[in-house]
Amino acid sequence: MRRYGTENVYFFENNVEIDFYVPLDNLAIQVSMQVLDNIDTRKRETRAFVKLNNFIPNAKCILITNSEEAVIDCDGINIEVIPIWKWLLDN
Numbered sequence: 001m002r003r004y005g006t007e008n009v010y011f012f013e014n015n016v017e018i019d020f021y022v023p024l025d026n027l028a029i030q031v032s033m034q035v036l037d038n039i040d041t042r043k044r045e046t047r048a049f050v051k052l053n054n055f056i057p058n059a060k061c062i063l064i065t066n067s068e069e070a071v072i073d074c075d076g077i078n079i080e081v082i083p084i085w086k087w088l089l090d091n
Contacts, residue, residue, distance in 0.1 A: 017048050021059075028052050028059045033066045035081060046074040053077055062087070 020029040028049060035042045049061045053075075061079045063072075064087050072079040 018052050021052075021056075026056065026059050028056070028061050030061075030063045031065075032063060034068060035063060035065060036068045036070060042072075046072060046077075046079060049077055049079055050075050 018028050019031050021027070022029075030045045030048055032041055032045050035045050045063055049059075049063075052059060052061075061077060063079055063081045064084050065081055067083045068081050069083055069086070070081040072081060
């Protein structure tokens with residue numbers, strides 16, 4: 001909210017559990033401690049992006065984690081997995 005301002009960050013509902021959505025940047029953000037080694041958590045977090053894509057196609061998808069970094073392709077959606085420290089330091 002510091003980065004985008006409180007008036008530009010939303011919790012997207014519509015039966016989709018996305019943690020944060022920034023309409024100005026068409027950016028969806030999920031936050032989870034770990035996703036790469038836990039298949040259930042990975043499915044839950046990536047499924048939210050797939051559902052969001054039905055309402056808002058081509059949104060940039062970022063999954064912020066404690067320390068993991070990767071790019072996941074889920075049903076044709078690229079999801080950037082990035083550690084919190086790196087995301088906080090990014091301009």
